[in-house]
Amino acid sequence: MKTVLTIFGATGNLMHKKLALALIQLLKQKQIDDSFQIICVSRRDYTTEMYFEHLKEFVKSDIDLDVLKNNLEYVKMDIMDLNDYTMLRKKIESKSSFPYQSLFYLAVAPEFFVDIASGISNAKLIEKGNSIGRIVFEKPFGVSFGSAKEINQKLSEYFEENQIFRIDHYLGKDMIQNILVMRFANRLLENNWSSDSISQVSIDVKETEGIGNRGEYYDSSGALKDMIQSHLLQMLALVAMEEPKSLSSDDIRKEKIKVLQNTIVKTQNAVFGQYEGYLFEQKIPQDSITETFVFLKAEVSTPRWKNVPFFLTTGKKLNEKKAEIIIDFKEHSSAKKLWPNNNHTSNQLVIGISEYEGIRFQMNVKKPGLNDTVSDALLDYCHSCQKIGNNPEAYEKLLKDFIVNNSTLFTSWKEIEASWNIIDHLKKDLSNPVIYKSISDFADIISKVKRGV
Template sequence: MKKDKASTDIKTRTTMVIFGGTGDLTHRKLIPALYQLYINKYLPEDFSLISIGRRDKTTEEYRSDLLASTKRFSTRNLDDESFDTFSRMITYFRLDFNNEKDYERLHKELDDRDQDGVLDNYMFYLAVSPDYFTEIVENLKTSRIRKKKSNWQRLIIEKPFGQDLESATKLNAAISKVFDEKDIYRIDHYVAKEMIQNINMLRFQNAIFESIWNRTHINSVQITVLEKEGVGTRGGYYDDTGALRDMVQNHLLQLLAITAMEPPKTLDADDVRNEKVKVFKALREFTDEHLEEKLILGQYSGYQKEDKVDEDSTTETLVATKVYIDNKRWEGVPFYLLTGKALKNKTAQITIEFKNSSRYHYGANSEPNILEIKIQPDEGITLHLNVKQPGVIDKMAMVEMDYCQSCLYLFNSPDSYEKLILDAINGDSTLFTRWDELQLTWKYVDSIISSVKGSKSSYLRCYEVGSDGPPELKSFIQSGARHWWYLNREY
């Protein structure tokens, strides 16, 4: 994707404005990510940050808060001196999201920073509750901030982007009145994780994989994202959302598209996203026919007693679903998606199960070759192969060829927010969700929700905290080895 360019005769300056500057996301992720970009010299030379919150603080108090939280949450060692220099770029600005006059004050703050011969770039980051998305965007327009002369203005939005297709469409319509689609960056932080970015490199730059990445050679694909923790303090939000909306609609379907898409014409943002859209369009329609073969919903024991959760809640905390992609490459190959909370292990991985060899030389069926792309907690790639055991009698054994990225780099991979913020500054929207992607994924998830509407409680399976999920999961895999490969891993 071509980046916005100012005239070569004019200097540019980048100002990032974070709405929700005192919130958890800013302290845990955004500031540590910006600090790492700073110390690695990736931020633009003339960069500044206005952090907006509703609390009554001075800039010095706010900077002190950031130092404490960055020491707690940063993934790398923090140097007080360099952080002090970095924090001088940051200004705290008190603003009530509902008060139009506060936006006028913000406009004046930006005007006061104007310099002759310098053209500004503005990046507005909505690190707030979705309830405020429309209100903030509309106030950026009514306060004439959107009218300020600038090289570019971009809007970054966190999930959830709507609760269903109808609400997402309404939200998008409101935002699109103020920002063009090319300037809207909808974040799915999961797709920026290091090993997910590695999928296309692994596949497209290694002919041994791309040549067999199809229904002729692949038996099934398993995509699992599991968590040990329950809902914790997010009970109120989660009870209105559930695992289908919280995880399947974005993270898991995005992983599916990245794994299944055709090679893009180029690596430009629109070419990559066009191929993902083709995958979403090819998803086989989800219907309530043979529902028990395509869907398992679970809820962990004790969920209804969590803080701010309805005592009669039928919200799912686990989803397993079987998805088919009706195109030439993947016809007939099941994609198994599994996500859940309060489980035995925290893990995320994509498992490619290849078909068994049609020739048996040693008197017994060989195990299928397995390619594991491990996203977390370990990062790496493992290929399982059949070999002959040493000895005078021919026996077969499965061995592993292992690339352990977390071992080589000592768990020092960049945080996904570092990559996403830098891409947004550079105008690269490849890893951000385009509206047509969002429409199609919401349409698909809405069809799943519609299939169980009115009888959801009868499909909900209870499972114990710290278990592998409901017993029905064990018989859900109906092809190949007939089990979830992540269960074979040692933790």
């Protein structure tokens, strides 16, 4: 079916950094056909030619914007003005003859979500229940359970749940999608994927940069809401979920929801930090206690994960830029019995999400030579090295899925609800953050939380 995609917020950072490139790649690879029409919306008084000039200023110089020339038109509109939606409707109708699907991407601040949804619905750009009309909402979806519920209640007046796509771009990353394949397509792993064999799970998303020029947004959010509520809890859900009945989005979401509803973080198991110098960043109040670092010890109270702690760590201005999931296995009792005088490592599986994309498995082997000595060895699968040509970016995958109406990698309302419940409970008792220069400043306190003392 032909498609018209309208992007609100087309002069924003997300369009410059991610969406323009993703659309170019999809067109180049013929993942979307030449009849695909894109309408780019913002308030600026541009012609389409001027809009291309604007994009040129912001996108990387090696990106070939000409690929979009036959498919893209710029439209000036104010998203707060209801009359402009009637104009937009005429524009969309002029782009394609029926039947066509009418898709919307809201790359705008969350405070506009409800106004845009209402404008779209009033102008009958999307009919409730008719899935040829669908709409993407960028994160964050609310700032608390209460606000997320309020937004969702409004949206559900205009659209059915299956027309609403809440994006978490982490889910579009190839190695995140690899988690289910690794777990359920490998007997060796799935048979040992429980407290019988696993001692602990760590999920780390560390950044070296500070908040840059996002001060206003970041200070009202903090690491707990910006990272844990979405990306890290989604990663936890994929690692901890039971096998879904099928790979349909409903079946996968059902299992993820159960995990999130059974995830508990006690207040004493949370550590918060703020990097030194944060208060001197642009638009940060001098008395801000917003956290830029979080460490949590979470419990997943399902039979599979009895007594297995899940350690979640995220922060800015840390010593490395890295996102990974580390599964630590228990030591095998035979190893100590049979090779008592040797040092053995416990098996460890590392799923590298970024910057390294791959899987590393630490195991014990016999040291080459005449001695009967055990040493450790690292099996290393580099996922990104296997790709030929274009490495699909998360946004490319998510846009493609949105266009073909596959919602598996988008977050359902029930997942949002369960994650906000975890965060709100912690935010209520948030202690003042520790000022840090490096992650080693947390070594003692994290070690205490890990040991439960």
